[in-house]
Amino acid sequence: MDAxxxxxxxxxxxxxxxxxTPLLFHSSPSAxxxxxxxxxxxxxxxxxxPQPNGRWGAQIYEKHQRVWLGTxxxxxxxxxxxxxxxxxxxxxxAVTNFKPLHHDDHAAVEADFLNSxxxxxxxxxxxxxxxxxxxxxxxxxxxxxxxxxxxxxSPNYSLWDSxxxxxxxxxxxxxxxxxxxxxxxxxxxxxxxxxxGEGVVLGKGMLLNFEDMGGKVWRFRYSxxxxxxxxxxxxxxxxxxxxxxxxxxDVVRFLRSTGPDKQLxxxxxxxxxxxxxxxxxxxxxxVNILQLPVGKTEGVFLELQPTKxxxxxxxx
DNA sequence: CTTTGTGTTGAT
DNA sequence: TCAACACAAAGG
Numbered sequence: 001m002d003a004x005x006x007x008x009x010x011x012x013x014x015x016x017x018x019x020x021t022p023l024l025f026h027s028s029p030s031a032x033x034x035x036x037x038x039x040x041x042x043x044x045x046x047x048x049x050p051q052p053n054g055r056w057g058a059q060i061y062e063k064h065q066r067v068w069l070g071t072x073x074x075x076x077x078x079x080x081x082x083x084x085x086x087x088x089x090x091x092x093x094a095v096t097n098f099k100p101l102h103h104d105d106h107a108a109v110e111a112d113f114l115n116s117x118x119x120x121x122x123x124x125x126x127x128x129x130x131x132x133x134x135x136x137x138x139x140x141x142x143x144x145x146x147x148x149x150x151x152x153x154s155p156n157y158s159l160w161d162s163x164x165x166x167x168x169x170x171x172x173x174x175x176x177x178x179x180x181x182x183x184x185x186x187x188x189x190x191x192x193x194x195x196x197g198e199g200v201v202l203g204k205g206m207l208l209n210f211e212d213m214g215g216k217v218w219r220f221r222y223s224x225x226x227x228x229x230x231x232x233x234x235x236x237x238x239x240x241x242x243x244x245x246x247x248x249x250d251v252v253r254f255l256r257s258t259g260p261d262k263q264l265x266x267x268x269x270x271x272x273x274x275x276x277x278x279x280x281x282x283x284x285x286x287v288n289i290l291q292l293p294v295g296k297t298e299g300v301f302l303e304l305q306p307t308k309x310x311x312x313x314x315x316x
Numbered sequence: 317c318t319t320t321g322t323g324t325t326g327a328t
Numbered sequence: 329t330c331a332a333c334a335c336a337a338a339g340g
Contacts, residue, residue, distance in 0.1 A: 040332080049331060053319060061329050068321055 043075055045097045047082030058126070060085045070127035081126045088114045088122045113138050130207070137209060137217060140263060164255040164265055167193040174248040181238040183252070185222075190231035193254065195262075200224050205234070210254075210266035212244075218266060244268035 040050040049057045051071055056078035058069035069085050072078040079097040086094035092111065113135050114122060125131040168189040170176075176183045185194065200206055205223025212218060221235035240246070246268055255265040 042331080047330085051320075052334095055319085057321070059321085059331085064329080066322080066330090071320065 043078070045075060045079035045082065046095065047086070047097075048075060048078040058082045058085070060089060062089055067123060068127070069123060070129070072129075081131075084114070084126060084131060085123065087111070088117075088119055109139060109142075110135060133207065133209065133219075136261075140211075140261065163258045165258055167254040167256055169251050169253045169270075172246060172248060172250050172252055177241050177246045177248055177250075179238075181234060183220075183233040183237050185231040185233060187229075187231060189254075193256070194222060194231070200231075207235075208233075208264060210264045212265070213267055213270075240266070240268070 040052065043050060043056060047058055047060050047069070049059060051057050055071050055073055056075045057071050058078040058081040060067050060069060060082060067085070067089075069078075069081045072081065076098075083096040083099040086096050087099060087110075116138075117125075122131070125134050168186070170183070170186065170189075172183065194208070195206070200223055205221045207219055208222045210218045210220065218240050219236050220233040220240070222231070222233055224231050246252070250269050253267040253270040255267065257263040257265070
């Protein structure tokens, strides 16, 4: 998985073909074979327990009590979750499945991250499969460490010197800022610029982080809607619309860091850069509802509203 | 309906 | 502390 921007995990999960199928052969006199097929496979990893549906659970114990760390498609992912919890609950010397492979700065950064969050928060991240996302995000807020820049080429506290390239802009439509809680990403831009994870087409979508001008990080669900054959940002989008008081015709600009991190950025109504395309202002009822780049075809601009009554367009 | 993850027990 | 097992609770 691309740890920088997605959370839904594991590129290789759909390969599991009913790993545990407790088929019952009631007519068979051989009850031993039946009992054997019913048994769940043990994990070779610490803190990992099999689930009836072939997935894997992770758990850690503290003070006579089990702390559930979530379920995972891949046994290794459950083991990693246990490792993280073990480090948070029991410190640096905890027994883990994989973790002590590194002793570098990354481990130190992660230790900082772990100790700056409560056990409950860490467990919550593990259960939601957002731990790697949050860790990456914390690295960005702090700025790159010496381990991130080429070793020795720059002094400590080197500045974040990567640039942001504009990927594309979209003039939002009425439905983009309506109650549908979704922004349609023009297919061409989506397929060219946004990550193509397995979950995107597979219905679940993926979570993408975008940083705005103020440094605030927004997380949207990015997925493909088969019904409309379009890519969309859904979960979290309406909040962005609200906080930025986005209106139809406003421009949203998407950018991406040119550095090794692929941090995405989103700017609402960015100040037009040099040599920006002239815009054609369309007004309705004296209200500016559309701004279209001249000479560009951005798809359908007017969208039918699914209303039975006469739609009331409020003055802005 | 499917899946999670809790209740529980016995072992190490 | 730990995992195995059964299954009620939770979720879609």
